[in-house]
Amino acid sequence: MQLITNSKGKNKTDILFDAVVYLVCLLIFLSIVYPLYFVIIASVSDSTLVSTGQVTIFPKNISFFGYSEIFKDARIWTGYSNTLLYTVLGTAVNLLFTLPAAYVLSRQEFRARRFLMLTFVITLFFNGGLIPTYLLMKDMHMTNTMWVFIIPFCVNVYNLIIARSFFENSIPRELFEAASMDGCTHFKFFLKVALPLSKAVVSVIGLYYLVAHWNDFFTGLIYIRSNNLQPLQIVLRDILLSNQVFSQGAGAGGSAGGYAQQYADQVKYGVIIVSTLPILIVYPFIQKYFDKGVMIGSVKG
């Protein structure tokens, strides 16, 4: 690295190379940022101007019709509060089940370690498939309850491996031996020493779990029939894809159909923002741990 900054005579090809690199990077940057930015400006612009392609860089004729429609829609708030509950409770259960298990699997002296790791890893390649799993949930009376979002699959084996590798590499083995001389038990050591030293990995897998719960569409689709229990993603599907934008059914067509459709798009842009906001808020705080987290996971798969 030093040599590059110190080099005085950059030749022409290197400058050209840099120019191409930065240009391509800029294009990639824009191709990701612009669609997202467009959704933001489209959600607050006049919907006629948006649909005729006149809103491109700045919002025009600012209108919050979409958002006010969203705030009035009970379905969205039911979905939102359901998902909030599933996410908070679910992530807590995930961490409660995953972290202690990862700690145990990181202990060299634990004799069943290799066997248990193998039985866990097998589940990554083999599974019973949709139908046997569905029938099991039915037999356990978990379908159409909130618990189906929280208990099944609360240990994700990938996250377990990430946490285990972290504990293995960052908690020196001698540390527990020294602590156990002073009468420290595994419970205490885990809570008072291992966890506080592992904030990075707890944040990373906590975020993975949190996002997985927030974005979970499949569980609702397969296991939930009752509207009061549906998570946000199912409501979003109805609004964004099945075009049931207005709860009163005004979007359904008829003479008002074309008129309503125009406003429907504005509601859709708004819904995309409102539903993705919580993740965008958490993201900046945790993204600094990403490189670290993935690196740990890849040390030994």
Added chain:
Amino acid sequence: MISKNLYEHPAQPRAHKKPTVLNTFKRDHQLWIMIFPAIVVIFIFNYIPMYGIQLAFRDYDFSKGLTGGAWRGLFYFRQFFDSYMFADLMKNTVAISLATVILSFPAPIILALLINQVRWKRAKKTLQTTVYLPHFISIVVMVGLLNVLLSPNSGVIGHILSSVGLGDVNLLGSTGTFVPVYVLSEIWQHCGWNSIIYLAALSTVDPQLYDSSKIDGASRWQTIKHVDIPALIPTIIILFVLSMGNVLSTGFEKVFLMQNALNLPVSEVIATYVYKIGIISNQFSYSAAIGLFNTVINFVFLYAMNMIARKSSDISLW
């Protein structure tokens, strides 16, 4: 609490017999308590359904539960192979997943090499933060975005396309554009995130290699070719083997959400068919058989790719 410490100490080797699960149980009982919940959950929700796979060989008998129905052998498999859907399902599934693997596999490698060339720290950080972001958008929102942005009459990308004379194509509702839209949006969403692992591999390259290639007068391009890419090879092979294990499994959710009456001839895949046959029409045994068929093919591919990788490069999963 003076140590009745049983931990092996290198300084004072113990004359005891070899530690086993049983004779260390008392010492490690707290560890067992800590891992017990995870064992229970994985056993119930992963291993019991595996046992339930035998449903694919049996009739489903509501009163006798998952494994109580009459044995039918390969009847449901044969029903699937003989059904008029079989050829289309296979063709669609292979087309979508192969296109995804072939096109979206190299993308993060190229992106990582590119990001690695950016010397300006601030720009690099900003670019990384940006390209990781779409990974966190939910599939429903992603497909919703495609719907509003690609809509031929009102979407911004629809407008851009019509300004270059491609306006009349309904990108979401035609059989010719389903796979390209699926694959490109997949790359848009996950390429950045998948590049992290390659960037991590690049960051472990010994800086001396860069120095010496500089001294040898290598150009930037030659450095990439002879230093960066060789450093990525092991990661590339492992990830490629893993991705081949998914060759017959498209993500259910995205295909399902992108389906509509117009693109159904190319968008009905095994996963969505299993859902429709099993969950919607309650033909449990038949759909379990289709699901099992899918799993087996995937595993065969994974196994074969792993063999090839091990034979040709000594890098493999197991």
